[in-house]
Amino acid sequence: MRRHTRHAIALVATITTLTGGLLVSTGTEAEAATAGPAPTRYADDFNGDGYHDLAIGAPNSAVNVTGTDGVTTEVANAGYVTVSYGGKYGAQKTGLKVITQNSPGMPGDPKKDQRFGEVLTTGDFNADGYADLVVGTRDNYDRGTRPGHVTLIWGSATGLKDAISLADPLKRIGFGVALKAGDFTGDGKTDLLVGYSTTLELFRGPFTADGSPVSTHRLDLGRQYPVFHPGEAQNRIAVGRINKGAIDDLVVLGERQDPAAPIRGRVLFGGTSGLRLTPVTIRGGGSVAIGDFDKDGYGDIAVGDSETQIDTIRAAGLVRVSFGSSTGVNESRGYQTFTEDTSGIPGGVGTGDRFGQSLAAADLNLDGYAELIVGAPGERKAACGWGCDVTGGGLYVLKGTSKGVTGTGAAWYAHNAPGLPAPAGTFRIPSLLKVTDLNNDKQPELTFAVAATVPQVWSVGTKDGKVAGTAPTRVVNPPTDPQVKVGNEFGVLAR
DSSP states (O other): OOOSSSOOOOOOOOOOOOOOOOOOOOOTTTOOOOOOHHHHHEEEEEEOOOOOOEEETTTOOOOOEEOOOOOOEEEOOOOEEEEEEEOSSSSOOOOOEEEETTTOOOOOOOOOOOOOEEEEEEEEESSSSEEEEEEEEEOOOTTTSOOOOOEOOOOOSHHHHOOOEESSSSTTTTTSSOEEOOSSSSSOOOEEEOOOOOOOEEEEEETTTOOOOOOEEEEOOOOSSOOOTTTTGGGGGGEOOSSSSSSSSEEEOBBSSSSBBBOOOOOEEOTOOOEOOOOOOBBSEEEEEETTTOOSOOOOEEEEETOOOBBBBOOEEEEEEEEEEEEEOOOGGOOOEOOOOOOTTOOOOTTTOOOOEEEEEEOOOSSSSOOEEEEEETOTTTOOOOOOSSSSEEEEEEETTTTEEEEEEEEEETTTTTTTTOOOEEEEEEOOEEEEEETOOOOOOEEEEESSOEEEEEEEEEEETTEEHHHHHHHHOOOTTTTBOOOOTOOOOOO
């Protein structure tokens, strides 16, 4: 039962749809993301036009494959990826195209339950000035006897084209269960982290044309290894700057076994010799984000544990924030804990709200303090029991201050707030959270998957620290393409 009544904050938004371009950007003359005269260094600018782009996976979509005999076969759960190219008006609205393992220039073939597009990350891995897309594939069509594989799709002046398969040095189960990009060695080149079921491997960039890295190195995650599962591992790893250095650091959460005993998480610092383990641990959970919430120059670590039971309320969820320091985590400052009952946060805890299932950090009001964005996709009507399938969900924005995150002045944005789209049938927000700026207006946008009867991705504008308001929302619908069928998992975002 709900303890409090929610009042959704009004949002003023314009409903739009989207596009993409092996993928050449297309669309109307005013909205098309055209190739620029010189490549840029954005980690997600695939065509070098100076705008961020948005890669989206649809891992459980069926792919239609036509054989040499002319017979077309539907391959279930083969999966695809697509790109919405950014531009002056944000995400493109028309011409969204698909890449499957049946597309020209792609290695491999679509196979049942392969789930191409289940894990995505971006970065300029060959140092040519164009961002590339890395795609993880579960490859469980033969019940786990194959480790899985990773595909690297190259960026170019015309967008994504041509690809190679990344060699697996360890030959272990789960290759590609997580993918993260960053400069972990401080040489100015993009490195790639690849997850297995119980470890992470660092592929040091830049990569050659055949996909060979400079070197590979297995990370030390401590004696208590996490166990990474498909669809979950990507949420439990975050890249950011924690110790004021100019090199990327890493946070890795352990698997949450039960509400009473989440396995510890670890912080690893980047350096010239690679990532090294720091001694202090943090509480585990299912999602993590890094942001400088108190503006002291150290990245702070927010961990969401959406399955936490509060009193007798199941899956209510909570978020803990640990403060960064020169040694990783500042133990002397302890950590902050937030639930839907925290003072200043609108509403109250409810069964199945799953507060903290997704997290993001961004300076929405441009005051130098990062805000903490917290997804609560289980938020629903008071009369609906735990696990029921009805329209609902929403997100919170918690402000950053000199003392860290605060509940004071927190804002709640419901699924049905005025100005937000209203898809047909039941829908729920947000499944994943990503911060983008697709139109280069220097105002962050919150992009997230919407679990709907026909799934969507929303790119919601922000202004003066408020979500939407006078900024538009752009709606990305699955592409219309005879090669694929719409699956309900469209919306995996490259992170």
